[in-house]
Amino acid sequence: MFILQVYLLLGLVIHKIVWESLRQNASEKPVESASASLTLVKMIKIGILVAVVIQIWLPGILPILIDAFPLRVIGTFLYTVGLVTAIAARFQLGENWANIETGQVLKSQKVVARGIYAYVRHPIYIGDLLLLTGLELALNSWLVIGVLVLAPVVLLKAIKEERMLIEELSGYEAYCRSSKRFIPFVF
Numbered sequence: 218m219f220i221l222q223v224y225l226l227l228g229l230v231i232h233k234i235v236w237e238s239l240r241q242n243a244s245e246k247p248v249e250s251a252s253a254s255l256t257l258v259k260m261i262k263i264g265i266l267v268a269v270v271i272q273i274w275l276p277g278i279l280p281i282l283i284d285a286f287p288l289r290v291i292g293t294f295l296y297t298v299g300l301v302t303a304i305a306a307r308f309q310l311g312e313n314w315a316n317i318e319t320g321q322v323l324k325s326q327k328v329v330a331r332g333i334y335a336y337v338r339h340p341i342y343i344g345d346l347l348l349l350t351g352l353e354l355a356l357n358s359w360l361v362i363g364v365l366v367l368a369p370v371v372l373l374k375a376i377k378e379e380r381m382l383i384e385e386l387s388g389y390e391a392y393c394r395s396s397k398r399f400i401p402f403v404f
Contacts, residue, residue: 228300285357292354299347306340322385336401343399
């Protein structure tokens with residue numbers, strides 16, 4: 218179990234390092250206003266991250282199964298797929314990324330339709346949802362149900378983001394017609 222805990226924590230650390238280093242090295246930074254809603258979203262994200270890190274080291278919170286080995290294997294697989302998907306997508310998006318909180322189109326932003334983005338428009342969102350689902354299953358926790366609550370929020374955010382990008386980013390509407398939102402060839 219200790220090796221699994223270290224693996225899960227290390228994945229989260231790598232995820233955070235990638236995001237922060239790419240954000241810091243970006244030539245164009247998103248404009249962040251000091252609004253209450255922006256602060257609230259950031260606080261919620263930090264709260265979730267802290268809670269997940271604590272949960273990793275306090276296993277056995279709301280266990281699903283007594284013999285959790287098969288569930289841990291499935292969860293670890295989903296976690297890994299989600300982590301790799303989110304990080305690969307973040308690298309592929311490159312300079313065309315803005316924080317989820319800012320909800321804006323950068324001046325130099327272009328449509329990215331290569332790599333994972335050739336198939337799905339929101340691979341970072343789906344990667345992060347898979348990562349969280351896998352993490353909770355790997356920890357054998359009923360808190361996996363929380364991802365079911367989070368998924369519709371992410372879907373609504375993606376729809377709102379797409380509307381904005383269609384209005385403000387040349388070529389995005391055509392890109393929407395040639396790709397799926399979350400699941401390649403399906404949805």
